[in-house]
Amino acid sequence: MRLRINDIPMTLGAGAKNLREAAAEILGVSPESILSVDVLRKSLDARRNRPPFFVYAVVVTVPDSIGIPDSRDRRISLEADQAFLRTPQMRPIRTRKRPVVVGSGPAGLFAALVLARSGLPVLLVERGKAVVERIRDVQAFWEKGEFHPESHVHFGEGGAGTFSDGKLTSRVKNPLTAWVKKILVEMGAPRNILIDAKPHIGTDRLRRIVVRMRQELQDLGCEIRFAANMTDVIVQRGAVDGIVINGREEVRAEQLILAIGQSADDSYRMLHDRGVQLAPKPFAAGLRIEHPQALIDEIQYGPWVGSAELPPAEYALAVRIPDLDRAVYTFCMCPGGQVIGCSAREKGVVTNGMSCSRRDGPFANSAVVVNIRTEDFAGTSLHPLSGLQFRRRWEAGAYALGGGRYFAPAQRLVDFLEGRPTREGMETSFLPGVVPAPLHRALPGFAVEALKRGLAAFNEKMPGFLTGEAVLIGVETRTSSPVRIVRGTDGQSVSVRGIFPCGEGAGYAGGIVSSALDGIRAAELLLESLA
Template sequence: MHRGNLYNKNASFSMRNWIMEIKITDIPLALGDEEKKLPAAAADILGISMEAISHVKILRKSLDARRNRPPCFVYAVVVDLPDSIDIPNIQDSRVTVGSETPVVKETGKPLRRIEKRPVIVGSGPAGLFASLVLARAGVPVLLIERGKPVPERLRDVQDFWIRGHFHPESHVHFGEGGAGTFSDGKLTSRGKNPRTAWVRKIFVEMGAPADILIEAKPHIGTDQLRKVVVQMRKNLQSLGCEVRFGAKMTDLIVHDGVISGLVINGREEIETGHILLAIGQSADDSYRVLHKNGIRLVPKPFAAGLRIEHPQALINEIQYGPWAGHPELPPAEYVLTARIPSIDRSVYTFCMCPGGQVIGCSAMEKGVITNGMSNSRRDGPFANSAVVVNIRIEDFAGESHDPLSGLRFRRCWEEAAYALGGGNYYAPVQRLTDFLCGRFSTGKLNTSFLPGVTSAYLDRVLPGFAVEALKQGLFIFNNKMPGFISGEAVLIGVETRTSSPVRILRGEDGQSASVRGIFPCGEGAGYAGGIVSSALDGIRAAEMLLRSLP
């Protein structure tokens, strides 16, 4: 069903311009109800005849699956009505006169003549969307990416998962699309930035399913996201952008506090007066390049912990109860938080992947990192999520506030996980119940992790305070979701890349606080986390860059 035109009656109104739009939220439909019932439900809320409605468009669809009550889908819609109609229930809190309007005005502009074109470093969401904004404003850029394009990158990643062969410049973090290319492809964002709708629209233009425009928790899935990223690159090239892979930023050229160029692969100098940094959070060597060249960096809090994996059927039973297995219900999700007052820590789930798998995403040699990934159908047998603890600056930087100390801190635990897993990129793993009791796990442990797992004591891959917080937090989770603590659940170490432990300071104009002409953005700059927030930050940086142009 094309939900953009759910209901469009041939209206009999002689003056079609005199139409008003009414937004209605919180319209529930029970499982089994068809969306064609929405016009009648909208009319009932407004207190009018359904015949008065000429058009219904779905704005948002979400699932209400609160425990101990029948699940239902909840909609927000816009209906078109004749301007002259009387609406008895216009004061209903669910009703708003007027609907959402487009935020980004799409206007093509001629190419602008710039002596030295801007360079964008990194082809993750921030870099791609920044490139798109600049190109559509008539400023084609040079987009450099240290990794490989998606097809070649996919072969390298699969070689790692299947054979344990690590490719230092082509893995889950480095390459076309950034780390999000191998993820669940979530398009949710905690903020209320109105440009979020435009970001989703661009994804649809590049081949993503149209449902992401209305889903409350939209996701693309790694299988679809790979295609979208490739199409986005082709679109940028058609707009005059140059995209270069295998192009690693190895140095900057700074004169009197102003950027004048950068060095690629240790030998090629590129002159430019504008660099947009979208490096991602896993390029430790890039942070060192910035630090060496006087770019102001500061340490930033982050979170670290483990991945937890359950059978998806178990999570469905916990969340849906007797309605588990209903064909209209998607694989169940969860979001859990816990406060541990005794040690003043927070524990929470992060990046939950229903029907997904846990993957090895090592960023450097001799280190193990876990993450979650799922395909668009989310039809795998397992559910997984990060379970993490807040890490404060004083936990790793001490009094020095060394801006790179967080990188060394997380690297220490990634190396510990590598050694505990056997030194072959296998991850250390332990049954949840064994972790809580301090027992070694014996027998076969069912997990989706690639390239493989080794039984181990997971209290050795995190600092003591994090282990204690996790144990207490997991019991609180079980109180909120009875059955969460299960002999079928496993914990996999270690999860350290929830967000960057470094922030690249920038001013109100979006430029580096210490070197003019550099525009840091995205996860690597410490101002975003996830696909959408990174894309939004890239858009913001591109707009700031445009304002700085003569």
């Protein structure tokens, strides 16, 4: 008999080796009666002013003769073997028609994997470069300010997630989440992502994982083409009939999965011109904040800081500003990471956070953002692409405030709140570099006011957050897409049959896991349409 036990607390130093004894005590049996212990989940409870401890959920195997334990203990339940793991609905389909997947981020890669494992002759096209070449281009941007319009943090193998913290947390409750993580482990991710409550991979490992996924797809017969930009969509009688690559090569296709990511502004415009229905979508924008990691550790762990068992400390903060009717919250927090320039167009500055698997850098960073409504884009004359123009305006403004060369405008947190200029040098990890600048000019007035009040409120929730060591860097505008490619319940564009939009660029996902899940959904619905 297999039983699930939730909420098993383990103090620092106890280690997972004592789980058998703890489970036996909860069940009221001897440790020898437990035949096996499988960890399902591990989380850290590090609320301030009390000793941190780990919390486990496990599945134990016990002899049927023990009987079902007392049902009044809600921590204990019957567990059907592997009930938590569902696989995509792949079905063998015989067809010579080749579906095309556009984009090699998480949505595109997982969509292509489901199709290829179903036996379809998939073509995957990516406008950027393969990982090795892409890394060289990104390094040249960070070190020399050399921007490559088709090869940067957003475009290329693995998508924007390749240069990120590699978080695998998601608020989406989907039984396929475990399968996504299982595939990532098969491709080289550490096994602990299967049980950690806040799993992450790190940019160093992600770069190897996407190469392994490419090799897996090619072994399954998938053709992958880099430097292949979808510049047009061929539409006949309300249905897709193919795409144009690099402005000259026509590729016929009756099924097209669009996983273009949220930074392909030219693709959005082309789709709009071809009659694909788009809609404006709310998103969030703000700044990156950076603290010394040692300070965050001290705030979060208190007298227990320095324990070898404790990871670099994290935080998640949110506050509502009622009279402004805005929310201010932290997003994509990267402990032990660095702030990176991830410009998506020439003469524009965009910031983001990235970290390696060890998270052992000297700084902690996070986005601090304000919700942006569609009416903020352009008032009453709202166009489906107004959000792109809104976003571009503030990215271009940040480029100007930074003095060009893709340096970012930056200001000490205390100076930003007091409305005074920062004059002395600032310690920051940002590449290519920062320039002291008045950040009240980097965002709309309502966003600046909300950020000031939100940051002050954060210090009440997390005393010590407001410090002279903290630096704000602008601007953070790529939290999610300001455009949605409208699709129906069958997963297809409501205006052009055969187009299956998915992922961040479609406006239905955000982050690695939710994008991968949306790509799987698109592939399943495509297979259903063929069947």
